[in-house]
Amino acid sequence: KAYFDDDANLDELKNKTVAVIGYGNQGRSQALNMRDSGVNVIVGNIEDGASWTQGKKDGFDVYSISEASKRADILFLLIPDEIMPSVYEEDIAPYIEDGNVINFASGYNVHFGFIELPETVDIVLIAPRMIGKGVRDRFVSGEGFPSLVAVHQDSTGKAKTIMLALAKAIGTTKIGAFESSFEEEAVVDLFGEQVMGGFKLYNLRMAYELLVEEYGFSPEAVLLELYLSGEGIETLRNAQEVGIWGQLRYHSTTSQYGHQTRGKYAASDASRALLRSIVENIKSGEFSKEWKTEQLTGYPVFNRLWKDNLKHPFIKSEQDLLKILNANKRKG
Ligand code: NDP
Incomplete structure (x- = not known):
């Protein structure tokens, strides 16, 4: 099954703060796209890393990863998969609140058990089938890009609705967000x-x-x-x-x-x-x-x-x- 713009409602993201953790290939493009879609986006990055400076230059409020995690309702974990488990453990997990939404761009860490999340959060996947640069370029050109999407855990009853709104905000429902699973x-x-x-x-x-x-x-x-x-x-x-x-x-x-x-x-x-x-x-x-x-x-x-x-x-x-x-x- 594929989802398109008409299946998603950006209003679901009103009054929510989305923290993009990691302002790299995917992080920068997805943050810029969401901001252009009217979403309230902040950035979390290792302090004074190269991407920290880039995020500031692009006009975002950039915080340490723990501070951004504290402030967010929705978290996009967009740092390299190999380091994600330890960063999650140390800088994110302590600040996760019930009802938060955690979004991944890859099913790897959740499916293979390297990250275990609490039962009180929504866990979703929006995995672009596109390199970071293309995610931004094709948003700007209006072309869009495909992705695989999934809900792994729905604790609030709204996980899918929010996931689709986020997919729309990054620009993937323009061409097709295809239902999948973390394993797949x-x-x-x-x-x-x-x-x-x-x-x-x-x-x-x-x-x-x-x-x-x-x-x-x-x-x-x-x-x-x-x-x-x-x-x-x-x-x-x-x-x-x-x-x-x-x-x-x-x-x-x-x-x-x-x-x-x-x-x-x-x-x-x-x-x-x-x-x-x-x-x-x-x-x-x-x-x-x-x-x-x-x-x-x-x-x-x-x-x-x-x-x-x-x-x-x-x-x-x-x-x-x-x-x-x-x-x-x-x-x-
Ligand atoms: P990047 O390699 O571009 O991530 C770089 C970001 O991670 C930068 O913000 C960097 O900070 C930060 N970072 C690096 N080392 C650390 C560390 N030790 N602690 C904290 N932050 C660190 O990642 P991608 O965008 O390539 O991948 C992100 C996610 O997206 C992954 O789950 C990946 O599987 C998925 N994905 C990637 C695709 C791609 O095309 N690249 C396609 C589809 C999904 P700084 O620069 O300041 O050091």
Whole structure:
């Protein structure tokens, strides 16, 4: 089910103070959008952090996180997911009052149990499917952006009404706020990152190893074909208009044939089983537990992967080609 502007009423937010905790990617955009929608918004940030200054510059009343939490009826928790549990515990939880509304932009911490909230508050989710910059730009342009929304706990009986009003205020009901759940948002988001994002990184690199290192084709030809030409972006943009299969019609018939015959190999029983194991690993909480351990032990795997991956010859070829492409882009 999707909700649109007509399903929401901004009057529900009258006489309420919304504290945006964290004035970063999402925080700044959502705060500006809500203020433009007539909502009374204050900002909570670590004192004298870079975003503190930005919030003041943008004309908000900026407070420490604990002070903003005290003053608010509705809290938007928009700081990085990894630090949210400890900040919540220390600076937010002591000031939460019965009947407050706590809004998340990601289901991660609530679903995987890293943050436990009292039973006396409303817990809602408005998760934009859009980077922070797009949340603001598309509000200003009037385009809107989609998001997933959910009510996790309704203690006041008004959680959904308030959630929809907030969704309208940040500009997402313009195009569609889609009913979801904290679990669905968290699991699907991680799946997208790991499979659609992560597999792509290693697939591209494997293609480079094969075509450049094994078969001797030039890195330029290979990298332009794989992604650096920007053709992929155009294809995706087109897919947004006409669908992923529909955009295929804009390719040559040779390409259409190749896509559909060879592409099928990626959907083998073995890859389906692999994807299933990834969903299971996420759903069972194994992934989030592993990531928590990683954080608590000082990011050993994370740092090693970054170091090793940047050493790969693929990176040097890519950066060399980017230099050429960007130099000519600047010349116009
Ligand atoms: P950011 O990384 O942009 O958050 C930065 C904010 O967090 C700044 O205000 C920063 O303060 C503050 N901050 C950093 N470290 C600390 C700390 N130790 N204690 C207190 N505050 C701190 O976050 P995002 O906007 O990317 O993400 C916010 C939420 O939105 C997350 O739940 C995320 O999953 C979700 N989300 C993000 C999307 C995105 O596109 N980024 C898309 C959809 C959902 P300062 O700068 O002053 O140091």
